[in-house]
Amino acid sequence: MRFTCLSIVEYIYRLYINRKIYFINAICRSALRPVMSAFYDLSGSIPLYQSDAAAFDPSNYKFDETSYEHRRAREDLYQARADFRTPIGIGDDSTIQVGAKYTSRRKTNDAESVIYGGYDDDFTLDQVQDGSIDSIFKGRYPFGATISRPSADSFFQSNLAGFELDEEGTVGDSLAADYLIREKIFATYAMATLKFGTFTAIPGVRMEKTKSNYAAKDILDTTTVADLGKDYDSFGSQSYTDFFPGLNLRWNATPSLVLRAAVTRAIGRANYEQLAPTTVVNASDNEVTRGNPALRPLTSTNYDLAGEYYIGRKGILSIAGFYKTIENPIYTATVVQSGTFAGQALVDAQVTMPVNADSAFVKGIEINAQTELSFLPAPLDGFSIGGSITFVKSRAKGIPGRGNERLPLASQSNRVASAFLSYEKGGLSARVAYTYRSAYLLEPGEDTDTDLYVGAFNQWDARIGYDIVKNVTIFLEGSNLNDEPYRVFQGISSRTDEVERYGYSVKTGIQFKF
Template sequence: MLMGSAAHAQTTPAPVADAQQNSGTIAPSGDQGQSIDPAPETPAAGDDIVVTGVRASLQSAQNIKRNSAQIVDSIVAEDIGKLPDRNIAEALQRISGIQIQRNFGEGSSVAIRGLTQVRTELNGRDIFTASGSSNALSLEDVPSELLAGIDVYKNPSADLIEDQLSGTINFRTRKPFDFDGFKISGAVTNTYYDLIKKSQPAASLLLSDRWNTGIGEIGILASASYQKTNFRQDTISTEPFYTLDESNPGDAATAALLGRTGQTTTLPHGTGIGEVFGDRRRLGIDVSLQWRPTDTLEFTGEVFRNDYKLRSYGYSYFAYTSGASITPLAGAPFTYAPNGDFQSGTFTDVPIGNNTSLGSRHSVTTDYSLNGKWKPTANLTITGDLQYVDSKTDNLNSIVGLSGVATTLTQDISGEIPSFQITSADGLANPATYSKGFYLDNLNNSKGTDKVGRLDGEYRFDGGILSSIKAGFRFADRRNRTSDTGYRYTGLTGAATNLRYVDLSGFFRGQADLFGDIQAFSLPTVLNYDDTRESLGITTTPGYVPSGTNTQAQKTYTGYAAAFFKADDLPVPIDGNLGVRVVQSKVAVSGFYQQVDLITAPDGTQSTAAPTFTEVNEATKYTSVLPSLNVRGRLTDRLQLRFAASKNISRPNFNQLNPSLTITEPGTAQIDQQHVTSTGNPYLKPMKSTNFDASLEWYFAKSGSLTVAGFYKDISNYIQTVITPRDVTFTDGVTATYDVTTYSNAAKAKVKGAEVAYQQFFDFLPGPLAGLGVQANFTYVDSEAPSPASDGPVTQLSLEGLSKYNYNLIGIYERGILSARVAYNWRSKFLVTTSANGTGNLPQFQKPSGQLDASITANITPHLSLTLNGTNLTNTVRSTFYGITTRPRDSIMSDRQISGVARITF
């Protein structure tokens, strides 16, 4: 089964975009980098062959890679609003060296060559989602229909903006001067999600035109995209494992009860499920105006706005003891792995919890930009650029929890899907089982701004080895503020009310061996925050206080110079660039340590007291000198060899620097649960990397190539996630232990690996088989960093989010009106986090997994096409484990998606 899109012979030649600029810093929009093949095939007399569809997109992407001054991979939309995948991250995973993380079934973030420190740009400028957790754009936020293409720069040059270790992802939008004149394109889509059993629409529209006027040529383009999606995610979890310590009398008694005295024995402290439903809504608008008053002067203004909403809601049900010991049922059979890890058995008197929850995020990012380009002489080009980014995010979390005690908990984690049974005296679907309850709500918002100005100049020489010199200056003032109420705890007294019966028979598509149905607080009520509080008799919302706000300010002053050279007279012609980038960074952060105690009334009800807090401020300044070298040797007209060496930095993101820490006293209904919180580290240093890259590239056809690349990165001050236990005693004498997630600079990390990429259409095959084609790539990445754990079975780790092996196999078929594609992506085991809560600092890994996607298109006319897409056709279950495979963590199942698309273009 293979993929593709129809190619048509037309009589009107298509315009060819300008070749990519040397720098790539502010990449041109549209299908950049197209060039004439050095040995083009000659069409029959009188025929002008114009390749369209997938062949054209692959050819354009190949030309960008071939002609770039750096090592670049690209994805180009085969038509307006038609990237090969509707989700940006899903499209990026098809590029060699890129691996993605998923959030509720959709790709949401990427790693390039094993590193997640990725820079995101829009048309060569900053773009980000305001958040306490990232300095970059959330890839799930942006509708892919707004993009003309995506370029991935895998090694830096002096004129590329710093602040990444792994690469830069540049999203390109279209401009009115990309088209000859009037252009209109639109599409409507409907997608069915099979686990949640719902369908949702999407639509996009682009209008563009250009005119010659008395004041020069003017063009206007406006495009908009609307998407609404649903999802469901079912999760089976095994709660953290603890090894019995027989020096502790309680653990010694447990070992004796199990007949395991003197033997290593590790027990999980419970289990649980989560059934999460949700929806996403994306609204994107892009408006650009271009004015060319003379042949030597051009201005481009653009407003790009992205409005994203995410809502997740549902039930979780769990039986676990947290850090408290768990009691085996006397006489019940138990089994163990050879290393002493529990595999099956029965426990008694285990606390149970039942949560109904709502989480929502609303992010709006608006990017205003103005670019001017002036060529006072044929050799000199001066470019000025101004940008202002405004981004806002609002979050809400609302949780109604019920708790009780299970009579027995029987677990079996030996199979692919863990199973468990819970029993209670009154039954899990009986409100009488739940003797306690609580309500947690939390509000937070973030606002980020960025003011950027830059000036670049390039002088081209008419002869000699030195082809051009480029220099520039950039100033950026980035600010972020996050305000958080902290979780407000409200204890609930009396019998549980407003409950609903929850049918779990379809959970995990019916493949899970579980405990049956439950009663839980009403989900329709929880979906409305005001109704939830009214139902519980809570009249106020959590208040923002000064101690709940943290701020970050980052100013950078950058200068660079680069020399571009070209020596065609050598036995092996070479070209490239040599440059240096000097950056001064000034970073200031502020926040608070906040402690929230509880007040217990005489009747036992509990409420939060006024918080106490201490302000924390920290400021740093440092200068980075970042040299770079890129060299290309053209061994033949079709074979070229590249080498690159560079230094780069990646600053800690704002969440990692945030010094704020909130500790809230647990209520009586929570005291036996695990207590977690998180904070940043304002003393983190920027990560530094020394990079070496090489690639051998063979372009044997206009859309056929075979490339092999190798890379090595030596990183210092690598930032890892760590968990530190902290005992806190509150004013009423209650003491609780909190697992505090934070960050530290590991001493060193190394990343090395290789990529192989191949694409070809098999035009030499007879008849209909000539429409067959293939894309394939394989990536090997090896990395190592010290584990935060001081002892235990895992002392050296790969980097977070990195699979050692990753491949894509994409089949293509393109013939006549038919276009088809089948894409399989697979990645090996990877590290999710270096420290998972309650594991004794053991890391958490995800098992190997693959996913199959497919599409078929009928190009009914040159202006109308119909497409059928399928995503996650293999119904992939993603599973994680604590450190070693005998300690499972999560098994996660998401929707399969089937969508139909109708597209018109004139």
């Protein structure tokens, strides 16, 4: 259940202007007409909000809505595979291998939601109040009273006649996530492993034939709860065949130095939610949200070079360079279109859907180093240290609605790094690790000012374990110990769109090795 201020809250403020502090006066029009004062501090990357005591009085919050929902997802998967390998009289211990694989998948998703609102009599938060939370987000925001779920459910069941069904919300939440996917993939391959002394070559090719059928539902302004049990009325299909040749080369130049090179081709299919032909038409706002059953999988041609130098038993220095050309990269975009959507004719509608851009490239270099510190005196000789960093540049073109503009590849950071310090000796194992990734493009907007980015992320993790007996280890580990938030910003880093903080997680247990 949600509770809101007894009536409309009026806010008078301006955001993102000279990064100053702005005060907001919020007036709740009610029988008591309490005046709530509050202010925002926008000087940092995360806004600060504070309000007076009236905002924490649960009697000032009136019932808004309650929803009851559940989802049923099912996937039936059938696979068959056969492989055959035989030695051939070329080089040293060379082989040839062929095989085939068949996959048949049927996946359904069925969501059901019932939303009620519009309670006639006064129903305020203090009637179903649970405990109070002093603050959230590391003390940044006071929170106040919470809702007791048992009390709220009991009130709802006892006063059901006084609530009104939110038909629009019920229909939208119940139908928008419903879909049926049928997918069949037949794959076959042939490859050889050719060994000539210190040199190994692995040429091969794989063929995949994919046939898919999709079904979902249309949601219009005229759709009612009577349509909730209807069959699928929106359909789509795809059928395509791809070939993936590849060549991997390895040269053991010395006992400690290995050089590698590869040219390969790969495929990345869209999520099923993106392929489902769901169409949601909001004619009053001239907006359409839809899936795209014609969305093509992205394919890439990959060029890789790497050198590895091994130091002792656990030490390595490596450097690798890569270049990838990508066809049909996938984005979510909003474009202006005129046409017929689910039988509804619209002119210059705002249409949001997953789309294929024309092409993209990714290039970069990765440096990795790790070694054990066995030269240290005991007991310090159990330490190991390591780290890696990757520098990446990516660009995509042909994104609908952005003309000839080149944007970064979605979900691709320009910098990714990690480091660790570990210890293993006498049954004791411990590890502290740090990971970092720079900001990346989440979703392109209409222009650079409305592009959504996920902010940079730093995380610390740790684990300690001890072998209490042979093959039995007791351990304690923690993740995101620095409580790094997930942040989304619009255009520039100071325009915060969303901040989520999850805190750290800790788990312990006993591990058995067999």
